[in-house]
Amino acid sequence: MKIETDLTGRPVSEPDKLGHFGPYGGMYVSETLMHAHEELAEAYFRWREDDEFIARFDDDLAHYVGRPSPIYHARRLTEVAGGARILLKREDLNHTGAHKINNTVGQALLAEYMGKSRIIAETGAGQHGVASATVAARLGKECVVYMGEVDIHRQAINVFRMKLLGAEVRPVTSGSKTLKDALNDAIRDWVTNVDDTFYIIGTVAGAHPYPVMVRDFNAIVGREARRQMVGQFEALPDALVACVGGGSNALGLFHPFIGDADVRMIGVEAAGHGLHTDQHAASLCAGRPGVLHGCRTYVMDDDAGQIEHTHSVSAGLDYPGVGPEHAWLKDTGRAEYVGVTDEEAMEAFHALTRLEGILPALESSHAVAYAMKLAGEMRPDQAILVNLSGRGDKDVQTVAELEGISL
Amino acid sequence: MTNRIDRCFETLAEDGKTALIPFVTVGDPHPDWAVDVMHALVEGGSDLLELGVPFSDPTADGPVIQQASERAIAKGVSLCLVLDVVHRFRKTDAGTPIVLMGYLNPIERYGYEAFAKDASAAGVDGLLLVDCPPEELSILGDGLGQAGIHPICLVAPTTTEERMERIGQLAGGYLYYVSFKGITGANRLDAAALAKPLKNLRRHASVPLAVGFGIKDAQSAAEVAAVADGVVIGSALVTSLSGATSAADACERAKAFLAPIRAAMDNSAP
Known part of the structure; x- marks a missing residue:
């Protein structure tokens, strides 16, 4: 399968009339x-x-949500990760705290x-x-x-x-x-x-x-980011990283970049206790095509076709399906999908909080964790743009419970 | 291609009767009793059986069928087992039409071609997929048609004229008219208001029209029977069976549940 191209040869990702x-x-x-x-x-x-x-x-x-959200260069996080610059698209600063x-x-x-x-x-x-x-x-x-x-x-x-x-x-x-x-x-x-x-x-x-x-309503994230990258850093990022549950923040960031073949797009799924266990929520990494909630997409089900219970430390990623366009981007190879475990996400949660004074949502912490890993494999003149999709205030109680702290 | 469903409705029409179509979730209350319960339903006056294939996420169903599905899945009921139940039922009943009703994903997992082949071999006559409207039916491939299994389509109060026409052309066996906007087992049936939409639907469809959702007893069944060609009863029957303590008890309950309904329907035949 190939991503179609429009008349100017620019790749597009649009469904047919019935949304396929x-x-x-x-x-x-x-x-x-x-x-x-x-x-x-x-x-x-x-x-x-x-x-x-x-x-x-x-x-x-502009006036209710508070857009545009800034792109922030996380210098101390970059230093610890060692390698490519880690930039954060600050969706956590939106009204109500997420994309x-x-x-x-x-x-x-x-x-x-x-x-x-x-x-x-x-x-x-x-x-x-x-x-x-x-x-x-x-x-x-x-x-x-x-x-x-x-x-x-x-x-x-x-x-x-x-x-x-x-x-x-x-x-x-x-x-x-x-x-x-x-x-x-x-x-x-x-x-x-x-x-x-x-x-x-x-x-x-x-x-x-x-x-x-x-996707369209969230694509403001990617459109802004594209403009900001050119204005602020004079180049598009080398890679986009975003967490994927259903996948709205990821697609919002990715979609305006689909035609930019040099920009890697990486969706990070919740690997829970590990992809080798049955305690995760990584439909794209470990699921298979099926039909759930109105669309055909990658789902996590058993051999009888019953949808399985998933696990993730973050409630927002705890879903056994995923948006169908992600399934398509995976099969066409335009986007890559990886898993990050609960433990890795928790480490990233603390790292970003302590190093940058930004408390990320546990969902977004998955993206931060992978970006840190990826940065180490890239050159310092390269840049990774992470969608920091939400703030972590809502997760404070969960984090405390996980670490055995009573508030 | 005609099959048991077509022949069933032809015979009923000749006799001036309306089809009584019970729905049961296969394997609830117990998988071992499923075949016996089906025979009891036929003895109790059923003309056609709708067998619910349990699915973990039944979005069109109310709590009764949802919970029956959960119980059945917990007892290991799968599409594979449902086909086995049909196969065993057919050993002693070659005539009663059987329609499988459920959701797409268990069939996706089974494999569309393999399913068509195995369902036909087991003796299935129709397939009603709640989450697969006519627009998406092509996903099933040609296997079902070649096997002579009818796609049973739904029509709802929200279905536009344009869609009715398209569905009417596609429909095989019978059309299932959803009596109200809602989920199975809800208490929203207004039988008096059915005559008009059914009359309208007949302009677009040549197949018989069955009505389901919200029919729970002899009175509501008789009211619907006066305007429809078939009456589907699900949630109320599933509730009645759910307390059964043995196969014999489940069979008794099935027959006792249907008896007054059958009688009332026969008295109200149009």
């Missing part, structure tokens, strides 16, 4: 939701070309244009739930967030934040009680309340048009 990226993506949803997805796709592809819609989105990103807000601002605006009064969302780490509750509060819309019981426990602070924002957090007790089950229940809610409800999916997974739409 090669053999991945698509619309694997129940009949009741087909019309909702068609309606959403029609609205999205119409409004994303609309000058007023784009202007309102850009205005929200997730880029997407929820966009989808909320679309909900407004489509006249939907109620917002639902699923969340793992709680960042997407908080970002959804935030935009719902701002627009005065009812908001229900589905969250696995296990995640509610490990992300108690975010649960409280969502409640403060006026959202109802509905605990999900089925299956593994984590992100995948929260998605199941959100889908069930949408099937039932499809007329007035807008489902804000938080990652580049799900049925068409979600993978494209969530």
